Amino acid sequence: MTGTCDKRPQRERQQGDMPGSGALVEELRPVYPARVSGSAGCETWNVDFSPDGSRFAWSMGYGVVKVFDWPAPGDSNEKTLKCEDTVWGLAFGPRPPNWASAGRQARAKVPEKKEQKLLLATGLHNGTIKVWGASGGDLLFDLKGHQSLVRDLEFTPNGTLTLVSGSRDKTLRVWDLAKKGKNPQVLAGHGGWVVGCSVSPDSSMVASVCSSDNKVYLWSLRSYTFIRNLNKDDKRQVMTSCDFSLDGAVLAVGSYNSAGWSLDLWDPYTSQHLAFLQDCKSSDLIRSLRFSPDGLYLAFITDQSALRVWEFGQKTFALDAHTVTNELCCTFHPQGGIIATGTRDGCIKFWRIPRVVPTLSHICRTVVRFSVSTHQVEALPIPKKLVKFLTYKDLLTLFITNCLHLTCQEHLFWHL
Template structure:
């Protein structure tokens, strides 16, 4: 059975003849005319003029429409097939909720620090038991133990590419472990005269910066292990050090109840932040993504200079408070109160909307930065929480961070929704969507 009626056939043939004639395909026109036996006189005003082209373009339009609908359909199917957990993993404002996805057990002492590998699904934990353990946070499986320190390991951090791991200990040594070479301990840095509390790679990974109970901050060259600079100023145990994103400033905090903003090139203290009533346990620079919310919280005007890395820091102390500061003026912008015990760890949410805190009151609290309100409390561990870390984030480009507002911001889809906490209860907990 023919798909076309006689009338449709004739219409099609006449429109083809009209097309051939209009485009001067004379031989083809004559051949088709004689083969079909149609008596047709071309007429630019006839209904057949341009009919073939019109039909052709409408077919293409329909095909495009069909393809668009099919793509939309596939996207909707994919969205439906995503489990709620997978959907949550894509949410840019996810925050931890109980229960934890995994409880990692194996340390024989309290867990003092946790650090995520920037690209692999690995986490490193430092413990009072003098070891560092490596775990797969996606499966909750234990990978290996790094032994080399002889006393408590106080801190652990990866370089930006995840090729090296740095640790520091109460044994007065800093060690570097080669991730790609079976995690071998390749370098050891002497230099401090007392417990080393905190260590970080400086941006660029050429240097490390450490803080110690000997009241100093020291900068070492990674390649040669030489001491580059000793920075003094604090009058008691220096608990924590945090370099800002472009490495032009470092923030430190101490048992002397102050935090300091320091120029690592000169060792000069740029600003002393003084308002806590007890030991300051933690200091952390705010990411550029959080600046708008912090300005809203403090009622500050939006100015160009404050889109540079290092404009604001948050501190947490044994006085149970969290404080947010302007590093250029030294002004205290807001005090966040709610914890019932020492504040031990602070992490800015990669979206810039929240600040997460962990405390000896065994909870994680989520603070909405724009309002300063505690919007969530998670009962997290059975004992004090020493540390907390957020999962891998795409490194921002510090070269762009001095210019336009919002530059240097990690894209919202470039961070992984996972949080790890470590506790006196000797466990690490992994919080997943």
């Protein structure tokens, strides 16, 4: 079965936007036969931009993935990938080093690698990972080994063909696609289904979160061994997603319990719980969260139809769109300014968010923290105020009980 996409008129796409909340700039809907439209299997569980932002992959339901040029969907370069099973995770690769690590490699005079072919990995319900040529839409090979559905995929951000996959079989697997995934490293020991994973910007570790578990798992990608758990005392807390900041010094984790959703910020080096953002609305959870490429924003999708974008360290949301419905996933464009979201009924939406020029202090902290751990910063002979800033402990000074754009039933709490 092959789906097509329907581009709705611009005027209709922008109806319902809240003033100052950001603009819905585009929405694409899949078109399927009436007998299957809206049934289980139509969900868009994942979307992704290519590392240079020129291509976009859309898991549009029923085992179909569309890959097209951004921002020109529906052109002659569109490819349809028939995966023959529900697609839960997808990721473009290889991912080049970010600007901090690229600068470090340049100083070390690491020779440049030849340009590699852009790949797209798709994780399926049957546990298979299919690896495609993203430009031609050709199936290159399958990766087999997971015993249950593959929920999340991520290439390491170091320019290599290393792919990390998380599965409901309670394992992470690390694949070398240069060797077509032969003899992957298996990271086992999770207490539940692996529902999300994130690789640190220096590719030294991977974080994973599980269903029915209140722990975050940190694993070494150098020795393929377990490092430590991050966990709160609340045994009712269930983790749903995670993502590293641009410099790797902060790990954001989305979770929920009977009281509502919670967004926790951790120091992965020391296991210190830095801060949390919490909503007291019951029966709500965070489905997906992502840091922006410049590290200035943290976007997350909640179950009660809200896309929120928080400017890191600020007291208000940069975007608080309550007009979204059935959203399941979100991701930033590599150059920022645009967020793509996928919905339960197979749609994708593109949102424009405010652009902010990074401050010099933000840039300096990011560059320093990419190369220097928390323990190393604390040992430096520098003023305590500067140590506090570099280790993100300045977040502990924030405390809010209310925020703009929230209803009277919703509150933000910062952990002190």
